[in-house]
Amino acid sequence: MKTRQLTELAQQLRVDSVRAADAAGSGHPTSSMSAADLMAVLLAHHLRYDFERPAHPANDRFILSKGHASPLLYAAYKAAGAINETELLTYRKLGSRLEGHPTPRRLPWVETATGSLGQGLPVGVGVALAGQRLDRTGYRVWVLCGDSELAEGSVWEAAEHAGYEHLDNLIAIVDVNRLGQRGPTRHGHDLDAYARRFRAFDWHTVEVDGHDVEAVDRACAEAESTTGAPTVILARTLKGKGVRAVQDHEGLHGKPLPDPAEAIAELGGVRDLRVEVQPPPAARTLHPVHSGHLELPRYEVGDEVPTRDAYGQALAALGSARGDIVALDGEVGDSTRAEYFGKEHPDRYFQCYIAEQLMVAAAVGMATRGWVPYASTFAAFLTRAHDFVRMASISGSGINLVGSHAGCAIGQDGPSQMGLEDLAMLRAVHGSTVLYPCDANQTAKLVAAMADQDGIRYLRTTRGKTPVVYGPTEEFPVGGSKVLRASFEDRLTIVAAGVTVHEALAAADALAEEGLRVRVIDLYSVKPVDRATLREAAARTGALLTVEDHHEEGGLGDAVLDAFLDGRPVPRLARLAVRTMPGSATPAEQLHAAGIDAGSVMAAARLLVEHAVLV
Template identity: 85%
Template sequence: MNTGELVELGQQLRVDSVRAAAAAGSGHPTSSMSAADLMAVLLAHHLRYDFARPAHPGNDRFVLSKGHASPLLYAAYKAAGAIDDEELLTFRKLGSRLEGHPTPQRLPWVETATGSLGQGLPVGVGIALAGKRLDRTGYRVWVLCGDSELAEGSVWEAAEAAGFENLDNLVAIVDVNRLGQRGPTRHGHDLDAYARRFQAFGWHTVEVDGHDVDAVDRAYGEALSTRGQPTAILARTLKGKGVGGVEDREGLHGKPLPDADEAIAELGGPRDLRVRVHEPPAARVLHAVESRSAELPRWDKGEKAATRDAYGKALAALGTARDDVVALDGEVGDSTRAEFFAKEHPDRYVECYIAEQQMVATAVGIAARGWVPYASTFAAFLTRAYDFVRMAAVSGSGINLVGSHAGVAIGQDGPSQMGLEDLAMMRAVHGSTVLYPCDANQTARLVAAMADLDGIRYLRTSRGGSEVIYGPDEEFPIGGSKVLRSSAQDRMTLVAAGVTVPEALAAADALGREGIPVRVIDLYSVKPVDRATLRQAAEETGCLLTVEDHREEGGLGDAVLDAFGDGRPVPRLVRLAVRTMPGSASPEEQLRAAGIDAESITAAGRLLAEEAVVA
């Protein structure tokens, strides 16, 4: 397209953004209008994409980080012939693919869900990293950011990661329109302020008038010719560009234009330009998945091993069997034991350093390219990245997260290092799977099983060694549990997981010697939970006692309650959990102080048995 045609295309994108928001009665047309020229030039001259084949390995990847500007994205899809005008006007309506913020669940051309600002660039870094180090194809990653979201720390985690990795296949296009939701942004139209920040992280920067299509075209060309550095194009734009009544004015964010018909007329009326987007270059098919069975590590019963050790060894074995497995870690690989994978498969290991948000975002980007990522750090530190986990679920992303050093059982390091909220956090994620193994063989089996699950998968591992209670050939189906003690005379059921399983077994033995037989269930699958086994235990023993190295809220006890959420009578349920603020102490002292060691479980069981007799 020549200059005049690019200008017309930009106007068409503005008009269609206004029309879509007007039809919906909501949306963000002014945010779309500021970036319309940036999108027009990209779509017509630089993007290489086959809309009929969104999985084409040579396709460039586009991420709309300012996801509220979705009318612009959908207007671009219409211009490219991917959707028609009728569908464009279903924007934000029930059943429409064109949601208020785009998601890959609805549209095959969307790489990742956006809308929680500050996440598009971090995920774009993950996609670009996959292109450079894993796919090794020449696709480019274009990320359209808003200036408001550059206040988010996650953006600068991404900027540093991209600069460190020399991601010259990544281009951030920053729509500096000066206005946020409630008023001016921190730096307004000061492009130099943004340039200094990106340059400090090793980026090449280009400052440009975002409404000069020829200048934008040259800026994109400069980005593509830059080697060894990612490029940030900082474009000065005006929010609501082209309509005098709203252009560069405050108070209009997230609202349809006051008079859409008048605005459309001012923009020159509707157009029906069609863009022939450049075809992607030929590229090899994405990595083939090896079908070899993983030779998982094995431990004999009675051995002592930490589940974090089992995780690292099992992951390394899985990486040998499957060439689509990638490991990421937050600079604690010697603690999480992800270093075992790094030593055997360094080409598929990504060190994310102490940047948990970027670690999860990188995993999401890598998963979007068809890989199977396992990202690990201390369970406590995953809380910092929770919004990224939440948005990964919105994207329908398949990622594996592993939190080590969980609970008070880590000992002397104290409460800042103790994951005590992680089970609740991960159980609340839509469609998630939450696993908490108690021994090495169980861990190895669950690590392998996670690779073939959908959605967000979370595995909780422990720091200290524990006795192996299962044989290496034992099976652990997702959604299952193991009944470790059982008799027809059982007077209650102890439900445990992870480090509390051996404590529950020791308590069961002690209670048995006192003439109080109890059942013991290892509830290694916290979500989905084994409803059938729990209901049977409730019917046969009358009382459930849960014990967990986690806060009382949202963890194992609440997972057990879920088994009785169908209206049937809820059994007597007593919960032992961490209710105090721990200090520094040995693991054994921590469990005792929290009231979740064998002695405490025994005392609680004894009291329950006595109360049952009195009743």
């Protein structure tokens, strides 16, 4: 397109943004209007994309990090012929694909859900890493950011990593329109303030007038020709550009224009320009899905093996069998044992350093390209990335998260290192799978099973050695459990997972010597939970006792309780969990102090059975 045509296209994008928000009665048209020239140039001259084949391996990838500017994105889809006029005006309505913030669950051209600001660039780093080191098809990753979100620390985790990795296939465009939700941004229109920060992380920077389509066009071309470094285009723009009543005015964020008909007339009226987006070059996907027979590690019953060791060994074996497996580390791979994978498959191992938000976001980015990521760190540190996990679920992303050093059983390191909230956090994520193995063979099988699950999958591993109680041929379906002790004389069921399984078994054996028979269930699948087995146990024994190395809120006990919330009578239920703030002590001392060791289980079991008899 020539300059005049680009300007006309930008005006069309503004008009359609105004119309969509007006039809919805809500939205962010002014945030869309500021970036209209940027989008027009990108769509018409630089994006290489086949809308008929969104999975084309050579398609450029576009991420709208400022997801509230969705009217602009949908207006661009209309200009490209991907949606029509009728659909544009369904924006934000019930049943419409055009949600207030775009998600890939609804639209095949959306890479990742955005709207929680500061996530687009980190996910873009993951997509760019996949393009550079895995796919190798030459696509570019374009990320349109807002200036307000540059206050987020995750943006700078991404910026540093992109510079370190020399991701010259990554191009960020920042719409510096000066105004945030409640007023001016920290740096306003000071482009150099942003440029200094990006240059400090080894980015190539270009500063432009974001409403000069020729200057924007040159900046995009410069970014495409830059090698050895990512590029950021810092574009000075005006919020609400083109309509005097709203242009560069405060107090209008997230509101339809007060007089849309007048605004549309001022912008030159409704248009119906169509853009022929450049097609991607011919390419094929190079990475295999399955490349060999899976030989998981095998452990002998009675051996003592940390489940974190089994995780690392099983992941390395899975990587040998499947070429689509990748691993990401938060600079604790020697502790999580993810480094076992890195040593065997260095080309598919990504060191994200101590940047857990970036690690999860990069995993999401790689998953968009068809890779199956396993991202590992201490369970406690995944809390820092919870918003990224939440947004990954909204995206419908399939990623595997592994948290080691869980619970007070880690011992002397103290509470800052203890994952005591992780089960609750991951159970609360929509559509998630939460697994907590108690021994090495169980861990290995579950590591392999995770790869073929949908949504967010979480595996909790243990730092210390635990006895192997299952043989290497035992199977552990997701959603299942194992009954480890049972008799017709059982007076109580103890439900445990992970490290507390061994405490429950010791307690059950000691109680049996006293003449008190109890059933023991290893509830390794915390979500989905094995309702049938729990209900049968409740019916046969009359009472349940849960024991978990986790806070009592949201963990194993709540997962068990959920099995009885269908209107049927709830069995007698008692819960043992970590209710105090731990300090530093040995693992055995920690379990005892928390009241979740074998002795505590025995005492609680006796009391529960005695109380049931008295009642």
